[in-house]
Amino acid sequence: MIIGIRSIPALLKGDRQADRVVPPSGFTAQLTLFTSAAMAFLAVFALALSLASGRLAARWGEELAQTATIRIVAPLDQRAMQTAAALRVLETTPGVAEARALTDAEQQALLAPWFGQDLPLDTLPVPRLIEITSETEGFAPIGLRLRLTAEVPGAILDDHGRWRAPLLAAAQRLRLLGWGAAVLILAAVAAMVTLAANAALAANAQVIRVLRLVGATDSYIAQAFVRRFTWRAFAGSVAGVVIGLLAVWLMPTGGDGPGFLTGIGFEGAGWLVPLLLPFISGAIALVATAYAAGRALRTIS
Amino acid sequence: MMLRHNRSNKSNRTDTGVIELENVAYSYGGGELLSDITVKLAPGSFHFLTGPSGAGKTTFLKLCYGALLPTAGHVRVFGADVRTLERDQVALMRRKVGVVHQDVQFLDHLSVADNVALPLTVSGRHDEVAGPDLGELMTWVGLTDRATGLPPELSGGERQRAALARAVIMSPDVVLADEPTGNVDWDMSQRLLQLLIELNRMGKTVLLATHDLSLIRAAKAQVQARVLRISNRRVQLAGADL
Structure with a gap:
C-alpha cells in the first residue's frame, strides 16, 4: 500500500x-x-x-434462567399438605437456592388485575404457587419433575424454559x-x-x-x-x-x-x-x- | 545562482552518458515507431532532435525520462535501467531531469511562481520556495511581473518560459525540451534558445526536440551542438551540413 x-x-x-x-x-x-x-x-x-x-x-x-415456578393443583384440603411436600422435595434438590410458597395475599395481588381485589381465594381451588430461585448453575428440571411426580402428584413444574427460549433467540x-x-x-x-x-x-x-x-x-x-x-x-x-x-x-x-x-x-x-x-x-x-x-x-x- | 554548482558534479562521470539508449525500439499497438536506436548523451552535451512531425520525437523524449518504457532494448538514465526503477525511484530521477513539454501543463489554481517552485514543494524543500533563487529564476526567464498571476493568463511564450523555469529550479543535470518554440514567434524562440544555451554553458546536458531547422542553425553559431535526426524509425547523427 x-x-x-x-x-x-x-x-x-x-x-x-x-x-x-x-x-x-x-x-x-x-x-x-x-x-x-x-x-x-x-x-x-x-x-x-x-x-x-x-x-x-x-x-x-439471567432472570428467567434462575427462577422457576411450581403450581400445586390439588383439592383445597390437600393443598397445604402437598405444598409442604413439594417444599421438602425442593430443599433436597441440588441447585435450588431458595423455594418459597407464595402467601394468599401475594396470590391475591397477582390475580387482582384480572378478578379484582375481593376474590375469595380461600374458597376457590386456586393453585398454590411456589417460587424457586436456583443457584447460578441451576437445577435439572427433568430430575425434579420426576421426583415431584412421585411424591407430589398435584405439582406442575414450570421452568420458564419453554417460552424463554424463543424470546431469547429472537433477542x-x-x-x-x-x-x-x-x-x-x-x-x-x-x-x-x-x-x-x-x-x-x-x-x-x-x-x-x-x-x-x-x-x-x-x-x-x-x-x-x-x-x-x-x-x-x-x-x-x-x-x-x-x-x-x-x-x-x-x-x-x-x-x-x-x-x-x-x-x-x-x-x-x-x-x-x-x-x-x-x-x-x-x-x-x-x-x-x-x-x-x-x-x-x-x-x- | 543555483544553476551554477553543477559542473563539478558532472566531471565525476566522464565516460558514461547521462542518458543512454541501447538498441531501443518502441512500438505502439499499430507498429514500430522507433527501432534499433543507440544514442548516448554525454554530460554537458547539447543535442538537437529533429525529424518530421510524427517521426517519434516526443516518444524519444518520453523514453528518456521514463514516461514510456522501451518495447525492446535498454534505456539508462544516470546509469540505471528505467525498466528496473520503482515508481518512487522514477520520481527521484525526474527531480534530476527537467522536462519542458510541447503543451505545457500547470496547476491552474496555483500562481505562476508557485508553479515554478512546484518541484521544490513536492520534494519537501518548502523553505527554498521563498528563497532568493526563485526570484532570480523568475527574472532570468523574464516573468517577474507575472509571478502572482495564474497560468491560464500567460501567453504561449510565457508558458514556455515558465515551464523552462520549472524544469530547471531543482538544478537538474539534464534538460529535455519538446518543441519549446513550437507555439511562439521567432524572437521568443530565440530567447528560449538563449536560455537553453546558457543552461548548457552551466554544465547541463540539453536535448532539444524541434523541427525548426533555422533554430538549429542559429544555435550552431553559439554552441557546439549535435543533431540527431529521426528518419525511417531510426536516429542518425546528422552531418555538419545543417
Missing part, C-alpha cells in the same frame, strides 16, 4: 503545502461530509438496537442483525469514499500528471487526497454521531415497564460505543482512499 503505517502521524498532522497542490473541491466535499454524517447517524441506531437487544437477551437469560438474533447493519453501514462508507475518491482522482488526472512530471512520489500525491477524505469522513461522522446520540437520548423511555421499544438506547458504558464510529469511519476512508489512489496512480507514469 502506498500509505505506510509510519506516514499516518504525518498524515493526521497535515501538510499545508501538499494540500494546496490539489485544487479545492466544493460540492463533492460536502456530499462526502453529508453521506458520512448520514451513515454515522444510521449506525448509531443500529448500535442502539444491538446493545439494547443484547441487554434484553442477557436480562431475560439474540436482533442483536446480530443490529451488528450486521452497523457493519454494512461502515462497508457503505468504504464504498462511498472509494467512489468519491475515484471521482476526485479522475477529475484531477492532469494535476497528477504534472506532479509526477516534476518528481512527486506517489505517496506525496496520494496523501493530499487521503488526508482530505479521511478528514471529511471523520468530521461528517462526528456530526452524524452527535445528532444520532441526541435523537436516542431524546427518545421516550418507558419508565420501569418491560417494553422492548422503549428500551432502545444506550446504558452506561454503552454510550461510549458510538463515539468510536468517527474513528472507524476515518480509518476506513484512509484505507479506501489510499487504495483508490494507488490504483489511479499506477495508470499514470
Whole structure:
C-alpha cells in the first residue's frame, strides 16, 4: 500500500503545502461530509438496537434462567399438605437456592388485575404457587419433575424454559442483525469514499500528471487526497454521531415497564460505543482512499 | 545562482552518458515507431532532435525520462535501467531531469511562481520556495511581473518560459525540451534558445526536440551542438551540413 503505517502521524498532522497542490473541491466535499454524517447517524441506531437487544437477551437469560415456578393443583384440603411436600422435595434438590410458597395475599395481588381485589381465594381451588430461585448453575428440571411426580402428584413444574427460549433467540438474533447493519453501514462508507475518491482522482488526472512530471512520489500525491477524505469522513461522522446520540437520548423511555421499544438506547458504558464510529469511519476512508489512489496512480507514469 | 554548482558534479562521470539508449525500439499497438536506436548523451552535451512531425520525437523524449518504457532494448538514465526503477525511484530521477513539454501543463489554481517552485514543494524543500533563487529564476526567464498571476493568463511564450523555469529550479543535470518554440514567434524562440544555451554553458546536458531547422542553425553559431535526426524509425547523427 502506498500509505505506510509510519506516514499516518504525518498524515493526521497535515501538510499545508501538499494540500494546496490539489485544487479545492466544493460540492463533492460536502456530499462526502453529508453521506458520512448520514451513515454515522444510521449506525448509531443500529448500535442502539444491538446493545439494547443484547441487554434484553442477557436480562431475560439471567432472570428467567434462575427462577422457576411450581403450581400445586390439588383439592383445597390437600393443598397445604402437598405444598409442604413439594417444599421438602425442593430443599433436597441440588441447585435450588431458595423455594418459597407464595402467601394468599401475594396470590391475591397477582390475580387482582384480572378478578379484582375481593376474590375469595380461600374458597376457590386456586393453585398454590411456589417460587424457586436456583443457584447460578441451576437445577435439572427433568430430575425434579420426576421426583415431584412421585411424591407430589398435584405439582406442575414450570421452568420458564419453554417460552424463554424463543424470546431469547429472537433477542439474540436482533442483536446480530443490529451488528450486521452497523457493519454494512461502515462497508457503505468504504464504498462511498472509494467512489468519491475515484471521482476526485479522475477529475484531477492532469494535476497528477504534472506532479509526477516534476518528481512527486506517489505517496506525496496520494496523501493530499487521503488526508482530505479521511478528514471529511471523520468530521461528517462526528456530526452524524452527535445528532444520532441526541435523537436516542431524546427518545421516550418507558419508565420501569418491560417494553422492548422503549428500551432502545444506550446504558452506561454503552454510550461510549458510538463515539468510536468517527474513528472507524476515518480509518476506513484512509484505507479506501489510499487504495483508490494507488490504483489511479499506477495508470499514470 | 543555483544553476551554477553543477559542473563539478558532472566531471565525476566522464565516460558514461547521462542518458543512454541501447538498441531501443518502441512500438505502439499499430507498429514500430522507433527501432534499433543507440544514442548516448554525454554530460554537458547539447543535442538537437529533429525529424518530421510524427517521426517519434516526443516518444524519444518520453523514453528518456521514463514516461514510456522501451518495447525492446535498454534505456539508462544516470546509469540505471528505467525498466528496473520503482515508481518512487522514477520520481527521484525526474527531480534530476527537467522536462519542458510541447503543451505545457500547470496547476491552474496555483500562481505562476508557485508553479515554478512546484518541484521544490513536492520534494519537501518548502523553505527554498521563498528563497532568493526563485526570484532570480523568475527574472532570468523574464516573468517577474507575472509571478502572482495564474497560468491560464500567460501567453504561449510565457508558458514556455515558465515551464523552462520549472524544469530547471531543482538544478537538474539534464534538460529535455519538446518543441519549446513550437507555439511562439521567432524572437521568443530565440530567447528560449538563449536560455537553453546558457543552461548548457552551466554544465547541463540539453536535448532539444524541434523541427525548426533555422533554430538549429542559429544555435550552431553559439554552441557546439549535435543533431540527431529521426528518419525511417531510426536516429542518425546528422552531418555538419545543417
